[in-house]
Amino acid sequence: MNPDRRQLLGWAAAAALAPGLRLIDLVQARSPEEAASVLQRWGLLIDVEKCSDCDACVGACRDENGWAGHGRPATDAQWIRKASLRDRGTGLVQTLPLMCQHCEHPPCVDVCPTGASFKRADGIVLVDKHICIGCRYCVMACPFGARSFVHEPVTGQKADVPRGKGTVESCTLCVHRVDRGERPACVEACNRDGGKAMLFGDLKDSSSEISLRLRREPSTPLRPDLALNPGVRYQRL
């Protein structure tokens, strides 16, 4: 074998191996100094048939993010809630967890006058409370009612989840956990105490469980008519 041919085969082998190696890199947690990447998009797949009457996800979110209210439902913050849907024709009632859908084209980001509402490179939609002025345009713009305004002074916040009066907040997909390479608290709780209805993963990693299931099984976003391409999708709805 002449040297040129050998080198060519080497390159071919490297090209064949490289995509596989990169996929392994992607499923591992980022190091702390590495920025969130557009090569990933975090998402949820929720099987509504497996979602029973429990609210393990809501409790876990409340504990993880410290948004327990004052017993005033009209003004208390709510990052995730159990919604009941009733089919008007058949009377079928289904319950599902409803939170920020982490849209690819988020209306909350479009309307924000200060740039506080933004989408991170990996698809997580967040509020930068340092620059949020509390105007609540995003609360009105969100078709899922996912955002809350903090009406009252907050004390005893979690170290990883700053919260303060006068700002808007919503599900962060537990971004502090995701950055550590963990799953969101709701998914953790659903798989431990609930109906194992929630699956978290990288939608852009074609070998992740969530991608495999989305490719194999039918699923739908909420309000597909709005073409927001949410990162949260539902099954058997």
Added chain:
Amino acid sequence: MSLRIAAAVLVALLGGASLAGSAELAGGRVALPVVKIEKNGACVAPTAQMRRDHMKMLLHQRDRTMHEGVRTTRFSLKNCIECHASRETGSVLGKEGFCSSCHAYASVAIDCFECHSPMREARAQ
């Protein structure tokens, strides 16, 4: 020449007055900052730099963490609190708190803890 002497005398007098004034203040009318460093060892940068630039470091790190998800600990507020929170109260606020005592002395409002927890994490949970 006499003008110069007069000016020198004036400066000396003023200097003396201000010295007397500060001595009087140190007597207890105005709280001086209590800078309690409870944990031995070096901070993330030399003290002079920390005193002058800590707010810039925090501001820079804040945007990197919030928008890019970079969570290095060197300039993170959480890391400051972990080291500097009082051993007694577990907080950087309060009368002798590491952050609040200096900020009260300098009369600079500190907004961080409107949202962030001032407690060391082990205590906060």
